[in-house]
Amino acid sequence: MMSEPDTQPCLMRSYSLIAPAKINLYLQILGDRPDGFHELVMVLQSIDLADLVTVRSRAIDGIRLHCDNPDVPTDETNLAYRAADLMIREFSDEYARFGGIEIDLHKRIPMGAGLAGGSTNAAAVLVGINMMWHLGLTQGELHDLAAMLGSDIPFCISGGTALATGRGEKLDPLPDLSNLYVVLAKYRDLPVSTPWAYKTYRQTFGHTYPTTPAAWDAAKQKAGGILSAIAHHDVKQMANLLHNDLERVVLPSYPKVQQLRDEFQRLDILGTMMSGSGSTVFALVESMAQAEQVKAQMSRATPDSNLDFWVTKFCQSGVRLSNN
Ligand code: C5P
16 A cells, blocks of 8 residues: 655645647648558647546555546546556656545546547646646656657647647647637537548558658648648638548548538538547637527537537647636
């Protein structure tokens, strides 16, 4: 049994963090990587839809994870659990000094949604333990730990608007986009497996992957349009250039996702796209009033008690401390 951790009153024992979701404004699959993953070019954007993650030092052995959603696993299959486990292994002296880790997840981000819900929880655990154990890790060091756990987790730490390359873990910040509003639509009983989406993409389109360095470079240029639109703060052009290669495999296999995409497309919006591997489809608009109107129009066009909507907006940060 772990001994009682030291009781210096100055050491804060609990941190509550806001862990925002993300959407993909752009997702291009370039080809295969030697590590079995895909080489990607993505533009990622944090949104205000967020989970609340609390990490606490406790006189317990190991990790205890609680979640207010009974469908979320609380064992080592949960990325937040794995993040805490990684910190315990990397910083065993601090673990011995501060004791075990209790994590509370207050979930608002849906699962299997392509919104990085699990990744952002893991990001919050890394950031929270860094503070709780006074590790003083830099953002770069946190990114390196995050990349060991999952491709989207480094972005979830820093957030905002970023170009993500490699597996998705190499980040270059992009200029802030003006505060666009986002309507998200997702069927509650319709998760999409990310490994399935990438595997199916490889099986279907692997023969088209570039094979020469020149072809590889040419493929990378495709992202130039949306990057230029973002650099010039041209929101309308950016929305015209939304792109997600995974739609090519997910939409034909999930007609209900295709239908959401088609319904959004009929409305007066800046643009619509599936996020990540789905099954969330988002629409971008310029005001809260427009977002509420689009949500109402969508609910009327696709009445289904299993269809959830969220109205949210772009946010310029990743994981951050909650004021509460
Ligand atoms: O890195 P992460 O665990 O989030 O990835 C989930 C799955 O998505 C991977 O197991 C892999 O099947 C697929 N993936 C990929 N190439 C990437 C990122 C993810 O093939 N760059």
